[in-house]
Amino acid sequence: PHVAQRILVTGGAGFIGSSFVRHVLDRTDASVTVLDKLTYAASPAALEDLPADRFRLVVGDVADATVVDPLVAEHDVVVHLAAESHNDNALRDPTPFVQTNLVGTFTVLEAVRRHDGRLHHVSSDEVYGDLALDDPERFTEESAYRPGTPYAASKAGSDHLVRAWVRAFGVRATISCCSNNYGPWQHIEKFVPRQVTNVLDGRRPRVYGDGAHVRDWIHTDDHSTALLAILERGRIGETYLVGADGERSNLDVVRTILRLMGRDEADFDLVADRAGHDRRYAIDATRLRDELDWRPSYDDLEAGLARTIDWYRAHADWWRPHKEATEAAYAARGQ
Numbered sequence: 001p002h003v004a005q006r007i008l009v010t011g012g013a014g015f016i017g018s019s020f021v022r023h024v025l026d027r028t029d030a031s032v033t034v035l036d037k038l039t040y041a042a043s044p045a046a047l048e049d050l051p052a053d054r055f056r057l058v059v060g061d062v063a064d065a066t067v068v069d070p071l072v073a074e075h076d077v078v079v080h081l082a083a084e085s086h087n088d089n090a091l092r093d094p095t096p097f098v099q100t101n102l103v104g105t106f107t108v109l110e111a112v113r114r115h116d117g118r119l120h121h122v123s124s125d126e127v128y129g130d131l132a133l134d135d136p137e138r139f140t141e142e143s144a145y146r147p148g149t150p151y152a153a154s155k156a157g158s159d160h161l162v163r164a165w166v167r168a169f170g171v172r173a174t175i176s177c178c179s180n181n182y183g184p185w186q187h188i189e190k191f192v193p194r195q196v197t198n199v200l201d202g203r204r205p206r207v208y209g210d211g212a213h214v215r216d217w218i219h220t221d222d223h224s225t226a227l228l229a230i231l232e233r234g235r236i237g238e239t240y241l242v243g244a245d246g247e248r249s250n251l252d253v254v255r256t257i258l259r260l261m262g263r264d265e266a267d268f269d270l271v272a273d274r275a276g277h278d279r280r281y282a283i284d285a286t287r288l289r290d291e292l293d294w295r296p297s298y299d300d301l302e303a304g305l306a307r308t309i310d311w312y313r314a315h316a317d318w319w320r321p322h323k324e325a326t327e328a329a330y331a332a333r334g335q
């Protein structure tokens with residue numbers, strides 16, 4: 001498929017960014033530059049073995065205009081994923097969330113404005129707040145912004161900046177708001193890999209509060225194909241919601257993981273709840289499906305989880321060095 005020739009991917013060493021980079025290199029003839037600060041969340045190993053003539057990694061801060069401006073000038077499109085991404089970390093210290101997610105997006109927007117580039121901004125369904133468990137509605141592109149967590153507020157603020165730059169300055173940008181991703185290379189601080197690696201390490205999974213909270217799961221491969229569809233066919237100025245009809249309670253997911261790993265489904269602990277814990281997220285992706293003809297390839301969460309478990313089993317060298325410290329930080333808060 002045709003996409004722009006030179007793509008700058010911010011945050012491309014992260015969980016979703018590295019999947020997207022591989023999709024671009026596998027499915028198009030575009031070249032890719034990743035700009036990434038290589039924070040604790042980055043996985044340079046996920047970018048090994050990429051074709052040197054089409055791929056380059058630049059280590060730098062997305063909030064540093066002296067780095068961002070010349071890179072934006074050299075590329076046709078910016079796909080902006082660089083962010084602080086974990087809610088629990090924002091509750092401990094929101095400072096880098098405001099700096100990277102807000103100032104970083106502002107820095108990208110100013111460079112894109114100056115060089116008349118095209119931007120795709122990757123955002124989250126959390127900007128819409130949360131839904132009651134029994135609410136028949138799901139989020140759509142028309143839902144009101146109602147962020148309820150420091151992380152979600154930083155992402156919502158970044159979306160508002162993008163929209164204002166489109167309207168006031170004519171910047172050519174699209175936005176996508178995606179539901180919860182799972183898959184390979186996800187940091188073990190996040191729900192699915194935390195529980196999978198707990199089981200692999202002989203620990204018990206840890207579920208917050210009553211565990212009835214619902215998330216709408218999508219495999220990161222499917223998020224990547226959605227981003228490609230938006231780059232190829234998305235309408236400038238539009239927002240697209242990305243989701244794969246994967247609503248499940250946390251209890252459901254943890255029991256599925258335990259069963260797939262040959263353990264008793266009751267073999268987990270309920271622990272201290274997250275402050276301000278959003279109850280439910282749910283995406284109606286009709287616009288993406290109808291306008292851009294996108295379909296997810298994973299329609300069975302259990303099969304996707306089984307493959308993800310196999311991946312973590314095979315990549316213990318990557319995650320095990322970080323396990324002790326990650327769990328110690330949680331333990332300090334009774335989680």
Ligand code: NAD
Binds near residue numbers: 180187
């Ligand atoms: P991640 O934490 O795995 O990766 C983030 C990447 O950004 C890392 O490589 C990190 O080094 C880089 N980064 C952080 N601060 C930076 C800075 N100041 N300058 C340059 N690079 C920096 O995150 P992820 O889960 O891959 O999420 C990627 C994007 O997708 C984020 O914008 C996130 O808000 C959004 N998103 C994530 C999900 C999800 O379920 N994980 C869902 C919807 C949207």
Ligand code: DAU
Binds near residue numbers: 085214
């Ligand atoms: O909805 C999209 C968002 O999904 C993204 O914007 C975020 O970047 C991404 O981190 C994710 O946010 P969540 O807060 O939903 O993901 P997390 O993996 O942290 O938690 C998923 C659910 O599991 C949530 O209800 C909290 C709960 N949880 C999490 C952890 C780490 C537990 O019960 N136990 C845990 O150990």
